[in-house]
Amino acid sequence: MAPGPVEELIPSHRTLLGPGPSDVDPRVLRAMSTPILGYLDPEFIQIMDGVAEMLREVFGTADAFTLPVSGTGSAGMEAALANLLEPGDKAVVVENGYFGLRLSEIASRHGAEVITVPVEWGQTASPEAVEAELKKHSNVKLLAAVHAETSTGVLQPLKDLAKLAHDNDALFLADTVTSLGGSPINFDEIDIDFAYSATQKCLGSPPGMAPVAIGHRALEVIKNRKEKPRSWYLDLGLLLQYWAGGTRVYHHTAPMSNIYALRESLRLVLEEGLENRFARHRKNGRALRAGLEALGLKLLVPEDRCTYQMTSVFVPDGIEDAPLRHRLLDEYKIEIGGGLGQFGGKMWRIGLMGESSTAPNVLALLSALETLLPQSGFEVAGGAGVAAASKSLAAD
Ligand SMILES: Cc1ncc(COP(=O)(O)O)c(C=O)c1O
Secondary structure (H helix, E strand, C coil): CCCCCCCCCCCCCCCCCCCCCCCCCHHHHHHHHCCCCCCCCCHHHHHHHHHHHHHHHHHCCCCEEEEEEEHHHHHHHHHHHHHHHHCCCCCEEECCCCCHHHHHHHHHHHHCCEEEEEEEECEECCCCHHHHHHHCCCCEEEEEEEEECCCCCECCCCHHHHHHHHHHHCCCEEEECCEEEEEECCHHCCCCCCCCCCCCCCCCCCCCCEEEEEHHHHCCCCCCCCCCCCCCCCCHHHHHHHHHCCCCCCCCCCHHHHHHHHHHHHHHHHCCCCHHHHHHHHHHHHHHHHHHHHHHCCCCCCHHHHHCEEEEECCCCCCCCHHHHHHHHHHHHHEEECCHHHHCCCCCEEEEHHHHCHHHHHHHHHHHHHHHHHHCCCCCCHHHHHHHHHHHHHHC
Protein backbone atom coordinates (compact mmCIF):
# COMPACT_ATOMS: atom_id res chain seq x y z
CA MET A 1 0.00 0.00 0.00
CA ALA A 2 1.35 3.42 -0.90
CA PRO A 3 2.25 5.50 2.17
CA GLY A 4 -0.08 8.43 2.92
CA PRO A 5 1.09 12.02 2.54
CA VAL A 6 3.73 13.03 5.09
CA GLU A 7 2.42 15.59 7.54
CA GLU A 8 3.60 19.18 7.65
CA LEU A 9 6.60 19.58 9.96
CA ILE A 10 5.81 21.46 13.16
CA PRO A 11 8.67 20.83 15.63
CA SER A 12 7.90 21.19 19.34
CA HIS A 13 8.74 24.44 21.01
CA ARG A 14 11.82 24.17 23.25
CA THR A 15 13.89 26.49 25.38
CA LEU A 16 17.41 25.67 24.29
CA LEU A 17 19.70 25.85 27.33
CA GLY A 18 22.23 23.29 26.16
CA PRO A 19 25.70 23.80 24.71
CA GLY A 20 24.22 25.02 21.40
CA PRO A 21 22.19 25.41 19.30
CA SER A 22 20.58 28.28 21.16
CA ASP A 23 17.20 29.94 20.62
CA VAL A 24 16.81 31.92 17.40
CA ASP A 25 15.06 35.29 17.25
CA PRO A 26 11.94 35.39 15.00
CA ARG A 27 13.63 38.13 12.95
CA VAL A 28 16.38 35.65 12.06
CA LEU A 29 13.86 32.95 11.18
CA ARG A 30 11.96 35.43 9.00
CA ALA A 31 15.16 36.41 7.20
CA MET A 32 15.65 32.74 6.30
CA SER A 33 12.32 32.63 4.52
CA THR A 34 13.08 35.52 2.17
CA PRO A 35 13.69 34.89 -1.56
CA ILE A 36 16.79 33.10 -2.80
CA LEU A 37 19.19 35.12 -4.96
CA GLY A 38 21.77 33.76 -7.39
CA TYR A 39 25.26 33.26 -5.94
CA LEU A 40 26.73 35.97 -8.17
CA ASP A 41 23.74 38.34 -8.16
CA PRO A 42 25.17 41.81 -7.44
CA GLU A 43 22.55 42.18 -4.73
CA PHE A 44 23.78 39.00 -3.08
CA ILE A 45 27.43 40.13 -3.34
CA GLN A 46 26.40 43.26 -1.45
CA ILE A 47 24.80 41.11 1.24
CA MET A 48 28.01 39.06 1.50
CA ASP A 49 30.09 42.22 1.89
CA GLY A 50 27.77 43.48 4.61
CA VAL A 51 28.06 40.19 6.49
CA ALA A 52 31.88 40.25 6.22
CA GLU A 53 31.91 43.82 7.53
CA MET A 54 29.67 43.03 10.50
CA LEU A 55 31.78 39.96 11.27
CA ARG A 56 34.86 42.20 11.45
CA GLU A 57 33.12 44.27 14.08
CA VAL A 58 32.07 41.27 16.13
CA PHE A 59 35.52 39.63 15.97
CA GLY A 60 37.09 42.98 16.92
CA THR A 61 39.23 43.53 13.86
CA ALA A 62 39.67 46.48 11.54
CA ASP A 63 41.07 44.73 8.53
CA ALA A 64 41.26 40.93 8.86
CA PHE A 65 39.48 38.99 6.14
CA THR A 66 36.21 37.63 7.43
CA LEU A 67 33.76 35.23 5.87
CA PRO A 68 31.34 32.55 6.98
CA VAL A 69 32.57 29.14 5.82
CA SER A 70 29.71 26.89 4.71
CA GLY A 71 29.35 24.24 7.38
CA THR A 72 29.18 24.12 11.16
CA GLY A 73 31.92 25.17 13.59
CA SER A 74 33.92 22.04 12.79
CA ALA A 75 34.16 23.24 9.17
CA GLY A 76 35.77 26.43 10.50
CA MET A 77 38.18 24.34 12.56
CA GLU A 78 39.04 22.13 9.61
CA ALA A 79 39.39 25.14 7.27
CA ALA A 80 41.90 26.71 9.67
CA LEU A 81 44.01 23.60 10.03
CA ALA A 82 43.80 22.49 6.39
CA ASN A 83 44.98 25.89 5.19
CA LEU A 84 47.55 26.86 7.83
CA LEU A 85 49.27 23.49 8.08
CA GLU A 86 51.07 21.35 5.51
CA PRO A 87 52.18 17.74 5.95
CA GLY A 88 55.16 17.61 8.32
CA ASP A 89 54.46 21.02 9.91
CA LYS A 90 54.57 21.17 13.67
CA ALA A 91 51.55 22.38 15.62
CA VAL A 92 51.32 22.83 19.38
CA VAL A 93 47.75 22.24 20.53
CA VAL A 94 46.41 23.14 23.97
CA GLU A 95 44.15 20.26 24.92
CA ASN A 96 42.00 21.70 27.70
CA GLY A 97 38.85 19.79 26.81
CA TYR A 98 36.95 17.87 24.17
CA PHE A 99 37.39 20.48 21.44
CA GLY A 100 41.11 20.78 22.08
CA LEU A 101 41.28 17.04 21.37
CA ARG A 102 39.36 17.61 18.14
CA LEU A 103 41.87 20.26 17.07
CA SER A 104 44.69 17.72 17.52
CA GLU A 105 42.79 15.03 15.65
CA ILE A 106 42.06 17.24 12.65
CA ALA A 107 45.60 18.69 12.57
CA SER A 108 47.09 15.20 12.50
CA ARG A 109 44.68 14.12 9.73
CA HIS A 110 46.11 16.96 7.66
CA GLY A 111 49.58 15.51 8.13
CA ALA A 112 50.88 17.80 10.86
CA GLU A 113 53.15 16.68 13.65
CA VAL A 114 50.99 17.50 16.67
CA ILE A 115 52.58 18.38 19.99
CA THR A 116 49.98 18.50 22.74
CA VAL A 117 49.82 20.48 25.95
CA PRO A 118 47.44 18.43 28.08
CA VAL A 119 45.46 20.41 30.62
CA GLU A 120 43.25 18.98 33.35
CA TRP A 121 39.63 19.52 32.29
CA GLY A 122 38.25 22.52 34.14
CA GLN A 123 41.61 24.26 34.31
CA THR A 124 43.21 26.81 31.99
CA ALA A 125 46.53 26.14 30.28
CA SER A 126 49.48 27.79 31.95
CA PRO A 127 51.58 29.95 29.61
CA GLU A 128 54.70 28.30 31.11
CA ALA A 129 53.58 24.83 30.00
CA VAL A 130 52.86 26.13 26.50
CA GLU A 131 56.16 27.99 26.33
CA ALA A 132 58.05 24.85 27.36
CA GLU A 133 56.64 22.96 24.35
CA LEU A 134 57.27 25.85 21.97
CA LYS A 135 60.91 26.00 23.14
CA LYS A 136 61.43 22.22 23.15
CA HIS A 137 60.49 21.88 19.48
CA SER A 138 62.07 23.98 16.77
CA ASN A 139 60.07 25.52 13.93
CA VAL A 140 56.62 25.20 15.38
CA LYS A 141 54.29 26.70 12.78
CA LEU A 142 51.07 27.00 14.75
CA LEU A 143 49.86 27.28 18.31
CA ALA A 144 46.15 26.48 18.69
CA ALA A 145 43.81 26.84 21.66
CA VAL A 146 40.10 26.87 22.40
CA HIS A 147 38.92 30.15 23.91
CA ALA A 148 35.64 29.02 25.49
CA GLU A 149 35.82 25.23 26.02
CA THR A 150 32.23 24.06 25.69
CA SER A 151 33.02 20.71 27.32
CA THR A 152 34.06 22.39 30.58
CA GLY A 153 32.91 26.02 30.57
CA VAL A 154 36.44 27.38 31.00
CA LEU A 155 37.48 30.65 29.37
CA GLN A 156 41.13 30.38 28.35
CA PRO A 157 42.93 33.75 28.37
CA LEU A 158 44.45 34.21 24.94
CA LYS A 159 46.78 37.19 25.20
CA ASP A 160 49.80 35.39 26.68
CA LEU A 161 49.37 32.50 24.29
CA ALA A 162 49.28 34.79 21.25
CA LYS A 163 52.45 36.52 22.41
CA LEU A 164 54.21 33.22 23.04
CA ALA A 165 53.28 32.03 19.56
CA HIS A 166 54.65 35.17 17.94
CA ASP A 167 57.81 35.23 20.11
CA ASN A 168 58.46 31.76 18.71
CA ASP A 169 57.61 32.68 15.09
CA ALA A 170 54.43 30.64 15.13
CA LEU A 171 50.88 31.59 14.16
CA PHE A 172 48.16 31.76 16.79
CA LEU A 173 44.84 30.04 16.09
CA ALA A 174 41.85 30.51 18.41
CA ASP A 175 38.63 28.50 18.51
CA THR A 176 35.97 31.10 19.32
CA VAL A 177 32.96 28.89 18.64
CA THR A 178 31.34 29.43 22.03
CA SER A 179 32.81 32.86 22.73
CA LEU A 180 31.96 34.94 19.63
CA GLY A 181 29.06 37.24 20.50
CA GLY A 182 29.13 36.26 24.19
CA SER A 183 32.64 37.24 25.33
CA PRO A 184 35.06 39.77 23.85
CA ILE A 185 37.38 38.29 21.22
CA ASN A 186 39.48 41.41 20.46
CA PHE A 187 41.12 39.80 17.44
CA ASP A 188 43.39 42.77 16.67
CA GLU A 189 44.24 43.69 20.23
CA ILE A 190 45.12 40.11 21.22
CA ASP A 191 46.90 39.73 17.87
CA ILE A 192 45.17 36.52 16.85
CA ASP A 193 46.15 35.23 13.42
CA PHE A 194 43.11 33.08 12.74
CA ALA A 195 39.85 32.61 14.59
CA TYR A 196 36.87 30.48 13.66
CA SER A 197 33.43 30.27 15.19
CA ALA A 198 29.92 28.96 14.63
CA THR A 199 26.56 30.61 14.18
CA GLN A 200 24.42 28.56 16.58
CA LYS A 201 25.85 29.67 19.91
CA CYS A 202 26.14 33.29 21.11
CA LEU A 203 25.39 34.75 17.67
CA GLY A 204 21.87 33.34 17.83
CA SER A 205 21.61 31.97 14.29
CA PRO A 206 20.76 28.43 13.26
CA PRO A 207 23.69 26.03 12.84
CA GLY A 208 25.26 25.83 9.40
CA MET A 209 27.91 28.51 9.07
CA ALA A 210 31.38 28.94 10.53
CA PRO A 211 32.49 32.58 10.58
CA VAL A 212 36.28 32.90 10.31
CA ALA A 213 38.67 35.83 10.67
CA ILE A 214 42.01 35.60 8.89
CA GLY A 215 44.78 38.01 9.83
CA HIS A 216 47.53 39.19 7.51
CA ARG A 217 50.24 36.81 8.73
CA ALA A 218 47.87 33.86 8.30
CA LEU A 219 46.92 35.10 4.85
CA GLU A 220 50.58 35.20 3.80
CA VAL A 221 51.00 31.62 4.97
CA ILE A 222 47.89 30.58 3.03
CA LYS A 223 49.10 32.36 -0.12
CA ASN A 224 52.60 30.89 0.07
CA ARG A 225 51.82 27.26 0.68
CA LYS A 226 54.12 24.72 -0.93
CA GLU A 227 51.19 22.48 -1.81
CA LYS A 228 47.45 22.97 -2.18
CA PRO A 229 45.32 22.30 0.91
CA ARG A 230 44.12 18.70 1.01
CA SER A 231 40.55 19.95 1.18
CA TRP A 232 39.15 21.54 -1.98
CA TYR A 233 35.87 22.58 -0.37
CA LEU A 234 37.63 24.39 2.47
CA ASP A 235 40.45 25.90 0.38
CA LEU A 236 40.44 29.45 1.73
CA GLY A 237 42.51 30.73 -1.20
CA LEU A 238 39.63 29.73 -3.48
CA LEU A 239 36.95 30.85 -1.04
CA LEU A 240 38.48 34.31 -0.79
CA GLN A 241 38.16 34.71 -4.55
CA TYR A 242 34.43 34.40 -4.01
CA TRP A 243 34.18 36.43 -0.79
CA ALA A 244 36.60 39.29 -1.47
CA GLY A 245 38.03 41.39 -4.28
CA GLY A 246 36.62 43.21 -7.28
CA THR A 247 35.73 40.20 -9.41
CA ARG A 248 33.99 37.37 -7.66
CA VAL A 249 34.60 33.82 -8.77
CA TYR A 250 32.11 31.01 -8.18
CA HIS A 251 33.42 28.39 -5.79
CA HIS A 252 30.35 26.58 -4.47
CA THR A 253 26.70 27.58 -4.25
CA ALA A 254 26.48 29.74 -1.15
CA PRO A 255 23.76 28.67 1.32
CA MET A 256 21.86 31.96 0.93
CA SER A 257 19.25 31.32 3.60
CA ASN A 258 21.92 30.68 6.21
CA ILE A 259 23.75 33.82 5.14
CA TYR A 260 20.53 35.84 5.44
CA ALA A 261 20.06 34.39 8.92
CA LEU A 262 23.59 35.24 9.93
CA ARG A 263 23.15 38.75 8.56
CA GLU A 264 20.03 39.31 10.65
CA SER A 265 21.60 37.84 13.77
CA LEU A 266 24.65 40.10 13.34
CA ARG A 267 22.31 43.07 12.97
CA LEU A 268 20.71 42.05 16.28
CA VAL A 269 24.13 41.68 17.94
CA LEU A 270 25.21 45.14 16.81
CA GLU A 271 21.86 46.74 17.65
CA GLU A 272 22.21 45.43 21.20
CA GLY A 273 25.84 46.55 21.28
CA LEU A 274 28.73 44.20 22.00
CA GLU A 275 29.39 45.49 25.50
CA ASN A 276 25.71 45.24 26.44
CA ARG A 277 25.59 41.76 25.05
CA PHE A 278 28.64 40.63 27.01
CA ALA A 279 27.14 42.22 30.16
CA ARG A 280 23.85 40.37 29.57
CA HIS A 281 25.66 37.05 29.25
CA ARG A 282 27.63 37.82 32.42
CA LYS A 283 24.59 38.87 34.43
CA ASN A 284 22.49 35.83 33.53
CA GLY A 285 25.45 33.47 33.89
CA ARG A 286 26.19 34.78 37.36
CA ALA A 287 22.56 34.43 38.39
CA LEU A 288 22.51 30.83 37.17
CA ARG A 289 25.71 30.05 39.06
CA ALA A 290 24.28 31.59 42.25
CA GLY A 291 21.05 29.62 41.86
CA LEU A 292 22.75 26.29 41.23
CA GLU A 293 25.04 26.74 44.19
CA ALA A 294 22.10 27.66 46.41
CA LEU A 295 20.54 24.34 45.42
CA GLY A 296 23.63 22.59 46.76
CA LEU A 297 24.99 21.70 43.33
CA LYS A 298 28.73 21.80 42.64
CA LEU A 299 30.09 23.86 39.76
CA LEU A 300 33.16 22.63 37.85
CA VAL A 301 34.73 26.02 37.17
CA PRO A 302 35.24 28.91 39.62
CA GLU A 303 34.04 32.31 38.45
CA ASP A 304 37.52 33.68 37.79
CA ARG A 305 38.00 31.35 34.83
CA CYS A 306 34.43 30.59 33.73
CA THR A 307 32.49 31.36 30.59
CA TYR A 308 29.17 32.86 31.60
CA GLN A 309 27.49 31.41 28.52
CA MET A 310 28.32 27.77 29.40
CA THR A 311 28.15 26.43 32.94
CA SER A 312 29.20 22.91 33.87
CA VAL A 313 27.62 21.49 36.99
CA PHE A 314 28.25 18.04 38.47
CA VAL A 315 25.31 15.63 38.38
CA PRO A 316 24.67 15.21 42.12
CA ASP A 317 25.35 11.85 43.78
CA GLY A 318 22.43 9.49 43.53
CA ILE A 319 20.87 11.22 40.50
CA GLU A 320 20.96 9.63 37.08
CA ASP A 321 21.98 12.10 34.38
CA ALA A 322 19.80 11.19 31.41
CA PRO A 323 16.40 10.58 33.09
CA LEU A 324 16.43 14.00 34.72
CA ARG A 325 17.38 15.72 31.47
CA HIS A 326 14.60 13.82 29.71
CA ARG A 327 12.07 14.98 32.31
CA LEU A 328 13.26 18.58 31.87
CA LEU A 329 12.70 18.24 28.14
CA ASP A 330 9.39 16.37 28.28
CA GLU A 331 7.72 18.22 31.13
CA TYR A 332 9.32 21.67 31.04
CA LYS A 333 10.39 21.83 27.36
CA ILE A 334 13.87 22.87 28.48
CA GLU A 335 16.97 21.34 26.90
CA ILE A 336 20.23 21.18 28.82
CA GLY A 337 23.31 19.21 27.74
CA GLY A 338 25.02 16.15 29.18
CA GLY A 339 28.76 15.81 29.71
CA LEU A 340 31.16 15.18 26.85
CA GLY A 341 34.09 12.74 26.78
CA GLN A 342 35.45 12.04 30.27
CA PHE A 343 32.50 13.98 31.75
CA GLY A 344 29.85 11.76 30.09
CA GLY A 345 27.12 10.97 32.66
CA LYS A 346 28.85 13.10 35.30
CA MET A 347 28.14 16.66 34.24
CA TRP A 348 25.28 18.82 33.04
CA ARG A 349 26.17 21.60 30.64
CA ILE A 350 23.87 24.58 30.80
CA GLY A 351 24.14 27.10 28.02
CA LEU A 352 22.89 30.68 28.25
CA MET A 353 23.90 31.71 24.78
CA GLY A 354 22.63 34.49 22.54
CA GLU A 355 18.81 34.74 22.66
CA SER A 356 18.73 31.96 25.26
CA SER A 357 20.57 34.11 27.79
CA THR A 358 17.60 35.67 29.58
CA ALA A 359 16.61 36.12 33.22
CA PRO A 360 13.27 34.30 32.70
CA ASN A 361 15.14 31.28 31.30
CA VAL A 362 17.47 31.21 34.31
CA LEU A 363 14.54 31.35 36.72
CA ALA A 364 12.49 28.79 34.79
CA LEU A 365 15.33 26.27 34.77
CA LEU A 366 16.09 26.72 38.47
CA SER A 367 12.42 26.42 39.33
CA ALA A 368 12.16 23.19 37.31
CA LEU A 369 15.25 21.79 39.03
CA GLU A 370 13.77 22.68 42.42
CA THR A 371 10.83 20.45 41.58
CA LEU A 372 12.63 17.62 39.78
CA LEU A 373 15.69 17.13 41.99
CA PRO A 374 13.77 16.26 45.19
CA GLN A 375 11.52 13.91 43.20
CA SER A 376 14.69 12.10 42.13
CA GLY A 377 16.00 11.87 45.69
CA PHE A 378 18.18 14.96 45.96
CA GLU A 379 16.80 17.26 48.63
CA VAL A 380 16.99 20.98 47.96
CA ALA A 381 15.75 23.90 50.01
CA GLY A 382 12.56 24.81 48.08
CA GLY A 383 12.82 28.17 46.40
CA ALA A 384 16.49 28.64 47.31
CA GLY A 385 17.78 28.54 43.72
CA VAL A 386 15.25 31.01 42.34
CA ALA A 387 15.76 33.30 45.35
CA ALA A 388 19.56 33.33 44.97
CA ALA A 389 19.33 33.93 41.23
CA SER A 390 16.78 36.74 41.70
CA LYS A 391 19.06 38.38 44.24
CA SER A 392 22.00 38.14 41.89
CA LEU A 393 19.96 39.57 39.01
CA ALA A 394 18.80 42.47 41.14
CA ALA A 395 22.33 43.23 42.34
CA ASP A 396 24.06 43.01 38.93
C1 LIG B 1 34.48 25.00 21.28
C2 LIG B 1 33.88 24.28 20.13
N1 LIG B 1 34.61 24.08 19.02
C3 LIG B 1 34.11 23.45 17.95
C4 LIG B 1 32.83 22.97 17.93
C5 LIG B 1 32.29 22.27 16.74
O1 LIG B 1 31.22 22.97 16.21
P1 LIG B 1 30.04 22.28 15.40
O2 LIG B 1 29.39 21.29 16.32
O3 LIG B 1 29.17 23.44 15.04
O4 LIG B 1 30.66 21.61 14.22
C6 LIG B 1 32.02 23.15 19.06
C7 LIG B 1 30.63 22.64 19.09
O5 LIG B 1 29.98 22.62 20.09
C8 LIG B 1 32.56 23.83 20.18
O6 LIG B 1 31.82 24.03 21.26
